[in-house]
Amino acid sequence: MEEIAYSVHPIIVTLVGALLGAGYFAFLRWQTQVGSVNISLLIGAISGALGATLLTAPLGYCMFQADQKSEDILVGWIAVALGLLLTLNIFSNLLWRYFRGQRLLPRGDTTPGAFRGRFGLLYALAVLSPTILVLIYFVYLPMFDTLRFSTFLARFGAPRTRFICVSNFSRMLSDVDYHSNLFLSFALSFGIILIAMSLALLIASMLNQPIRGANLYRTLLIWPYAISPIVAGSIFGLLLGTESGIVNRVLDLLFGTKVPWLVSIPAAQISVVLASVWNVIGFNILFYTAGLQTIPKDLLESASIDGASAWQRFARITFPLLSPFTFFLIVTNTIYAFFDTFGLIFVLTRGGPTESTFTAMYRVYVTGILASDIGKSTAQSLILFLIVVGITIVQFRVGQRRVQYGNY
Amino acid sequence: MTESASSRFVFDPSAGKHRPLWRRLIPQRWYAHLILITAVVIITFPMFYALLISTQSNPEVYNHKFTPGTMFFENLHTVMVQRNMGRFMLNSFIIALSIAVGKTIMSVLAGLGLVYFRYPGKWIVFGFVIITLIMPGDVLLIALYRRVVSFDAWPHPYVALTLPLLASATGVFIFRQHFMTMPPDLSEAAQLDGASPLQFLFRVLIPLSWNTIGALMVIMFLFGWNQFLWPLILLRDQDLQVVQWGMQSLTQNLEVGDNFGPMMMGVIITSLPPMIVFLILQRQFMKGFALTRDK
Numbered sequence: 211m212e213e214i215a216y217s218v219h220p221i222i223v224t225l226v227g228a229l230l231g232a233g234y235f236a237f238l239r240w241q242t243q244v245g246s247v248n249i250s251l252l253i254g255a256i257s258g259a260l261g262a263t264l265l266t267a268p269l270g271y272c273m274f275q276a277d278q279k280s281e282d283i284l285v286g287w288i289a290v291a292l293g294l295l296l297t298l299n300i301f302s303n304l305l306w307r308y309f310r311g312q313r314l315l316p317r318g319d320t321t322p323g324a325f326r327g328r329f330g331l332l333y334a335l336a337v338l339s340p341t342i343l344v345l346i347y348f349v350y351l352p353m354f355d356t357l358r359f360s361t362f363l364a365r366f367g368a369p370r371t372r373f374i375c376v377s378n379f380s381r382m383l384s385d386v387d388y389h390s391n392l393f394l395s396f397a398l399s400f401g402i403i404l405i406a407m408s409l410a411l412l413i414a415s416m417l418n419q420p421i422r423g424a425n426l427y428r429t430l431l432i433w434p435y436a437i438s439p440i441v442a443g444s445i446f447g448l449l450l451g452t453e454s455g456i457v458n459r460v461l462d463l464l465f466g467t468k469v470p471w472l473v474s475i476p477a478a479q480i481s482v483v484l485a486s487v488w489n490v491i492g493f494n495i496l497f498y499t500a501g502l503q504t505i506p507k508d509l510l511e512s513a514s515i516d517g518a519s520a521w522q523r524f525a526r527i528t529f530p531l532l533s534p535f536t537f538f539l540i541v542t543n544t545i546y547a548f549f550d551t552f553g554l555i556f557v558l559t560r561g562g563p564t565e566s567t568f569t570a571m572y573r574v575y576v577t578g579i580l581a582s583d584i585g586k587s588t589a590q591s592l593i594l595f596l597i598v599v600g601i602t603i604v605q606f607r608v609g610q611r612r613v614q615y616g617n618y
Numbered sequence: 619m620t621e622s623a624s625s626r627f628v629f630d631p632s633a634g635k636h637r638p639l640w641r642r643l644i645p646q647r648w649y650a651h652l653i654l655i656t657a658v659v660i661i662t663f664p665m666f667y668a669l670l671i672s673t674q675s676n677p678e679v680y681n682h683k684f685t686p687g688t689m690f691f692e693n694l695h696t697v698m699v700q701r702n703m704g705r706f707m708l709n710s711f712i713i714a715l716s717i718a719v720g721k722t723i724m725s726v727l728a729g730l731g732l733v734y735f736r737y738p739g740k741w742i743v744f745g746f747v748i749i750t751l752i753m754p755g756d757v758l759l760i761a762l763y764r765r766v767v768s769f770d771a772w773p774h775p776y777v778a779l780t781l782p783l784l785a786s787a788t789g790v791f792i793f794r795q796h797f798m799t800m801p802p803d804l805s806e807a808a809q810l811d812g813a814s815p816l817q818f819l820f821r822v823l824i825p826l827s828w829n830t831i832g833a834l835m836v837i838m839f840l841f842g843w844n845q846f847l848w849p850l851i852l853l854r855d856q857d858l859q860v861v862q863w864g865m866q867s868l869t870q871n872l873e874v875g876d877n878f879g880p881m882m883m884g885v886i887i888t889s890l891p892p893m894i895v896f897l898i899l900q901r902q903f904m905k906g907f908a909l910t911r912d913k
Binding site for chain 2: 227265289315322323324325326330331333335336337338341343344345348350352353355356359361366381382409412413416417419420421422427429430431432433435437438439440443444445446447448449453454456459460488492515544548549552553556557571574575578579584587588591594595598599602603
């Protein structure tokens with residue numbers, strides 16, 4: 211058998227992972243001062259080695275072979291880093307639970323009202339099976355396919371596929387168009403979160419006041435939640451049309467200018483943000499209203515008696531206690547900006563002018579469906595997946611800490 | 619608690635009677651009303667304007683007339699008959715209803731299986747379901763599409779369209795939480811009476827869960843009605859397309875703009891069903907999420 215030449219040998223990759231893992235666990239041990247040093251180092255090294263091989267070994271360490279370009283090696287190290295992030299977090303969590311004497315696994319469920327009888331497991335399997343089967347076949351297997359195809363040269367309609375290692379990813383590193391698509395997605399989320407969430411919080415705070423007609427106001431304010439992005443895009447296409455649009459009509463009367471909203475940069479991007487904000491604000495108001503009702507009135511009253519001003523009550527009590535809702539909304543708004551704006555952009559600007567309103571999801575559609583490139587589009591989908599996972603983890607971690615802060 | 623402190627938080631209609639006339643004319647917390655009315659005007663205006671345009675002809679649109687036009691029935695005819703929106707609405711209604719009903723039934727059953735039985739590894743099953751929350755359908759779009767079209771024995775394209783969407787981590791989570799808040803005495807009593815788990819589900823759990831079911835049905839119906847990208851790539855036959863697809867077909871040549879009346883008529887009829895569902899089930903929806911002010 212021919213010896214494969216590596217520019218970075220798999221053993222070195224594994225050792226680097228083990229060293230980093232041991233270092234991280236040593237740091238945790240020093241920080242917490244709980245548990246045995248030797249066991250920390252050992253488990254740290256093992257989980258580090260596991261993390262370094264997790265994403266690279268299934269591909270045969272192909273990105274570290276001698277004939278690969280430097281971008282592929284970089285992608286290889288990114289894969290090592292992602293694997294490490296996953297395994298080090300899981301194992302450190304488990305190990306320190308063990309050190310603290312906590313349960314490693316969730317408690318075997320002891321529901322008080324559970325049905326007794328011999329066929330409990332069978333019965334449970336029967337009622338759970340529709341959900342589980344659909345999830346396996348239409349979520350887990352496509353997820354696996356997405357991972358697999360992202361390392362392939364594959365096209366719709368072409369029966370032959372070829373393994374091309376991480377080329378689909380390494381080409382992204384120099385794909386300037388894709389960078390601007392990703393940037394637009396992030397900028398869009400930022401704009402939506404900033405505008406739609408702060409306005410929604412203001413409106414929800416007003417709705418939460420003891421005023422007449424609050425229920426009517428609420429109904430009139432949250433209904434855009436029911437409107438589809440396609441419809442939102444269509445309406446804003448009418449409002450923002452250069453000649454036909456009512457917005458330009460008003461601008462013309464007031465200032466004597468017309469803005470080519472949908473056909474110039476950056477006006478087109480701003481138009482997309484405006485339409486998206488209108489589309490999601492009802493949802494945000496809905497959840498902020500729900501959140502404000504969870505805040506105990508007596509807490510605000512006693513703060514009021516102690517002489518706290520309205521702003522102080524908001525900044526010191528209401529806003530911190532709302533943080534679980536805020537983080538939830540950040541996640542849902544980001545997911546809206548990344549994925550659901552597709553339909554809105556599809557009718558409002560068609561991605562134009564000159565691809566300036568192509569979001570990363572729009573790019574997946576263009577690459578995968580219009581250009582039939584399965585490999586490249588699944589690689590782009592995986593980037594989106596990583597972003598969703600990243601945001602969810604950040605939300606979960608920060609959210610947990612802040613909830614504990616407000617837990618009384 | 620002092621009287622003045624509590625009155626800041628409790629609305630008391632009789633309080634106004636001892637006030638001077640100008641205080642009675644200007645509502646309490648006028649700033650809240652001002653902000654809310656501004657918000658209502660801004661948020662409602664686009665839809666109101668769409669309704670107005672849906673009755674107008676193109677010259678009327680370009681002249682920015684703020685009166686209802688004369689083309690209401692013509693536009694309605696153009697959209698429903700010529701542009702086939704009636705058919706698309708029926709298609710979307712079938713799809714959205716199947717998704718809403720299917721997702722709810724599957725979620726209720728899964729919730730039952732996750733709460734009312736005792737077996738090892740239950741948390742693994744729950745984790746298996748809940749972790750799919752981080753895998754949005756759009757991320758899986760290409761692979762799912764490939765998987766669905768590679769199977770050619772689908773009885774109907776709509777089965778291929780709806781089946782992958784039927785499992786719902788959100789729904790399972792909501793029903794699991796809901797069932798866990800039910801008093802255990804309920805199922806103890808049901809077991810004493812010799813009820814099977816499914817009898818318990820239909821006779822006890824479901825009658826106690828209508829608000830949750832209603833809330834979930836609203837979300838799922840909207841989710842199904844607003845489907846666009848998945849039908850766009852999956853359905854080859856244009857007559858089977860969904861209402862959102864029909865809506866986007868009305869917006870072709872947006873900047874040229876020779877069809878604003880029919881386009882806004884499309885907006886109105888595409889938005890009516892979800893808004894009606896939302897308004898009718900609003901009470902369930904709010905209660906399902908514990909959003910009513912007086913709880």
